[in-house]
Structure formats: C-alpha cells, structure tokens
Amino acid sequence: MIIRQDLAPVLPGKNCFGRMNKKKFLVIHQTGNAARGANAQMHATYQINNTKYKDPREASWHWQVDDKEAIQSFTHDVSCYHASDGSGDGNMHSIAIEGCINADGDYKKSVENMARLAAKILKDENISIMNMKQHYDFARDKKNCPAQIRSGKDGIDWNKFVQMVQGYINEKPIVAGIKVEKPKTDKELADEVIKGIHGTGAERKAKLGSRYDAVQKLVDEMFKPKPVVKPKPVPKPVANKTVTDTYKESGTFYPNDTIIVRNAPSTSATIVARYYKGEHVKYHTVHLKNGYVWLQYTRGNGQQAHIPCRTYSNGKYGTLWGTIK
Ligand SMILES: [Zn+2]
Numbered sequence: 001m002i003i004r005q006d007l008a009p010v011l012p013g014k015n016c017f018g019r020m021n022k023k024k025f026l027v028i029h030q031t032g033n034a035a036r037g038a039n040a041q042m043h044a045t046y047q048i049n050n051t052k053y054k055d056p057r058e059a060s061w062h063w064q065v066d067d068k069e070a071i072q073s074f075t076h077d078v079s080c081y082h083a084s085d086g087s088g089d090g091n092m093h094s095i096a097i098e099g100c101i102n103a104d105g106d107y108k109k110s111v112e113n114m115a116r117l118a119a120k121i122l123k124d125e126n127i128s129i130m131n132m133k134q135h136y137d138f139a140r141d142k143k144n145c146p147a148q149i150r151s152g153k154d155g156i157d158w159n160k161f162v163q164m165v166q167g168y169i170n171e172k173p174i175v176a177g178i179k180v181e182k183p184k185t186d187k188e189l190a191d192e193v194i195k196g197i198h199g200t201g202a203e204r205k206a207k208l209g210s211r212y213d214a215v216q217k218l219v220d221e222m223f224k225p226k227p228v229v230k231p232k233p234v235p236k237p238v239a240n241k242t243v244t245d246t247y248k249e250s251g252t253f254y255p256n257d258t259i260i261v262r263n264a265p266s267t268s269a270t271i272v273a274r275y276y277k278g279e280h281v282k283y284h285t286v287h288l289k290n291g292y293v294w295l296q297y298t299r300g301n302g303q304q305a306h307i308p309c310r311t312y313s314n315g316k317y318g319t320l321w322g323t324i325k
Pocket of ligand 1 (some may be wrong): 082136146
C-alpha cells in the first residue's frame with residue numbers, strides 16, 4: 001500500500017474547526033459510496049474541491065484509503081467534521097479514516113489497508129488501540145458507520161478488524177508493506193507545472209489544491225526576466241594612461257587652491273614647498289599612492305618633489321584640484 005498526501009485547504013469554520021486536535025481517538029468510517037470509481041483519490045479530490053463552493057459541505061476527514069493506497073487530506077493537528085458529535089471529542093480530538101467500498105475495488109484488500117493505516121497512525125501518534133472507535137460510538141444520530149464492518153461483510157466484523165489492526169501493530173518492522181511516498185516539494189510541482197502536467201487556470205488550481213499559491217509563486221518567479229547586471233565602469237586613468245602605481249607622464253598642473261608639496265608621495269613625508277592658485281608646476285612622473293595622485297617634478301635646486309592633485313583609492317579618482325595641460 002502506498003501512503004501519500006494530497007492536502008485540502010484548511011478553512012476553519014468552513015470545512016473544519018482549525019488546528020486544535022489533541023489526537024485522543026482514531027475514528028473508523030466507511031464512505032457509504034459503493035459507486036465505481038469512488039476510490040481514495042476521488043474522495044481526496046472531493047475534499048479539495050469542496051472548499052471552492054460558497055457554502056462548502058460541512059464534512060472533512062484526515063484519510064481515505066482504498067485497495068491500493070491511503071491519501072491524507074488533513075494533517076493530524078486539524079479538527080475535522082466527521083463524527084456527528086458537534087464539538088465533542090469525536091470531531092475535535094480524533095483522527096478520521098474513511099475506508100472506500102467502491103464496486104470496482106477489492107473490498108477485503110481495502111479493509112486490510114485501512115487496518116494497516118490504522119495501526120500506523122495509532123503507533124505514530126501514540127494512541128491506544130482501546131481508543132480506536134467507530135463513527136457510531138460518537139454519532140449523536142447513531143449513524144450506522146462503518147456500515148460494512150458493523151454488519152460483518154466478507155467475514156470482517158469490528159472484533160475481527162480490531163484483531164487485524166493489533167496484528168499490524170505487532171509486525172516488526174511496524175506495519176510492513178506500507179510505502180510512504182514523500183510529498184513533492186513546491187519546486188518539483190513547479191517544474192511539473194512548467195512541463196504542462198497540471199494544466200492551466202482553474203484546472204491547475206484544482207489539481208494543486210492547497211499547494212497552488214506556493215507553487216504558482218515559484219512558477220511566476222521562474223518566468224520573471226532576470227535583471228541584467230551592468231558591468232562596472234572602469235576608472236579612467238590620469239591622461240588616459242594604464243593604471244600602475246607609478247608611470248612616466250609629462251604635463252603642467254595649475255592648482256586652484258593652496259597645495260602642500262612633499263619630498264615623497266605620502267602625506268607623512270617632509271614638506272618641502274607650497275603651490276598657490278595662479279601658479280603652475282611642470283611634472284614628469286605620476287604616482288597613485290597613499291590615497292592620492294601625486295605629480296612628481298624636479299625643483300629648481302635639483303631635488304625631487306611631489307604635489308598631490310586629487311584623491312585616489314581603490315581605483316576611484318576624486319575631483320582634480322585644478323587643471324592639467
Ligand atoms: Zn462515518
């Protein structure tokens with residue numbers, strides 16, 4: 001038997017009470033629908049579609065199981081509408097299984113699968129088999145459910161069913177023969193949508209059920225055009241020379257403010273002169289060092305001097321403090 005999820009939306013007040021289930025009981029039902037095709041998937045799909053109506057039918061249950069698979073519609077924290085006991089323990093604090101009785105299914109296999117699923121849930125949720133109940137036990141209207149088990153169809157009455165569940169609980173490993181199918185991730189479903197597996201519009205919404213919003217968001221993101229990354233502008237070197245720390249270049253610098261001149265290209269070097277607005281200096285070498293562009297020139301006394309003309313760091317040039325010709 002395969003176990004998988006096909007979750008229905010949780011709409012408190014519409015199709016359930018909300019997430020408040022203390023998981024005290026496991027309640028066994030049979031669907032009452034013997035029509036061909038009334039299998040687990042049909043009932044799971046019914047629970048998803050039920051919420052789309054303005055006035056959804058006030059009925060919901062956690063699991064449906066047929067002769068091939070068990071499908072989960074609600075996680076166990078949800079209090080569903082199934083036990084006909086208002087806000088009693090049946091609805092509020094139990095987990096419900098509907099066993100399928102569809103004419104095109106194998107009835108005995110379906111009941112065996114329900115017993116396997118019941119054993120797994122009792123074990124997983126640490127519920128005593130004494131707290132596995134019939135819908136009838138809770139129903140205020142004494143509804144005859146699970147009808148086929150209560151009437152002992154095919155030799156399986158309630159006592160026999162309880163024995164079967166106990167047998168599966170005793171199996172090592174617990175409940176052999178169950179294959180739990182991992183729920184698909186939103187990404188996997190989005191990939192399927194793009195391949196066209198889930199149709200479009202209303203069909204896609206119906207097929208994806210409670211997963212629709214998250215999956216559709218991913219699909220939209222996958223189709224969004226990627227932002228174009230602009231290349232960073234390459235800083236222009238002084239006088240269009242290749243940027244290296246030091247390079248030969250001749251020119252005349254006209255400062256537009258007072259600038260201190262030093263004997264080396266560093267603000268911690270010795271001050272050797274000052275240049276003022278209106279003066280000019282003929283330089284022969286450029287240094288990109290220590291936060292500035294330094295213009296090196298030869299002084300009248302033959303010594304070398306360095307005048308900063310703009311800031312420079314990490315390839316970024318500041319405004320030139322004057323003009324260069
Ligand atoms: Zn029932």
